[in-house]
Amino acid sequence: MLLLALISASQIDVRSPMISRYHSERVQAALWTKDNLPEDSIYGCFWPGTFSFFSQRRVINLDGIVNNAYFFENYLKKDRIDEYVREENIQFIAYRYYELKIDSLGKIVVADPRQWQYYAKNATVDRLSHSLDIVKEFSNCYYIFAVAPEIDSLVND
Numbered sequence: 001m002l003l004l005a006l007i008s009a010s011q012i013d014v015r016s017p018m019i020s021r022y023h024s025e026r027v028q029a030a031l032w033t034k035d036n037l038p039e040d041s042i043y044g045c046f047w048p049g050t051f052s053f054f055s056q057r058r059v060i061n062l063d064g065i066v067n068n069a070y071f072f073e074n075y076l077k078k079d080r081i082d083e084y085v086r087e088e089n090i091q092f093i094a095y096r097y098y099e100l101k102i103d104s105l106g107k108i109v110v111a112d113p114r115q116w117q118y119y120a121k122n123a124t125v126d127r128l129s130h131s132l133d134i135v136k137e138f139s140n141c142y143y144i145f146a147v148a149p150e151i152d153s154l155v156n157d
Contacts, residue, residue, distance in 0.1 A: 023050060025142040029094055030054030032136060033144060037092065044090035044147075051094050060088055062095075062124065082127040085147060092135065093145045097125060102134075 026047075033043070033055040043059045045051050052059035061067055062085070064076040075084040085093070125132065131148040138144075 025096070025138050026050040027054050029136070029138050029142055029144060032138075033057060033092075033094070037135070037144070041091040042089055044085055044088070044093045046095045048094075059094075060090060062093075081124040085124065085128060091147055093125070093128075093132070093147060094143070096142045 027050060030051045031054055033051075034057070037057075039057065041057065043051070043055070043057050044062045045059050046061075046063040047065075048059045048061050048063075062081055064072050067076075071084070075081055125145075128147060132145040133148065135144040135146050
């Protein structure tokens with residue numbers, strides 16, 4: 001199976017019309033990450049398969065599809081994914097945010113989502129927005145965000 005994935009990956013041309021624009025942007029973002037961001041950083045991602053494979057980085061799934069029951073019960077169902085990002089020391093988040101806007105102060109603002117499937121990621125970014133900086137913007141609203149450490153964690157006792 002790994003051999004099949006490697007053969008398939010080696011034959012992917014991200015400019016090919018056969019690949020959806022969403023898959024293509026994930027591949028482009030992952031390859032950019034591989035070339036430009038720290039190898040030892042921890043990345044969070046919704047729908048992380050393509051990003052994880054092509055970036056060759058440690059990527060933590062944030063959508064709950066392949067996470068364990070503990071994540072689902074204690075973070076996803078309780079609307080606490082932003083806390084999970086902090087607890088897991090995730091330093092970068094990669095994903096597409098359709099409702100993302102930047103205010104006059106340069107801060108990230110997430111409009112209210114209209115479809116339930118976007119709620120978790122939009123609410124997560126909204127709660128972390130004071131700690132996020134856009135590292136790179138790709139086509140179709142795909143972003144790489146840096147997650148700044150919490151102020152409290154920077155203060156020594």
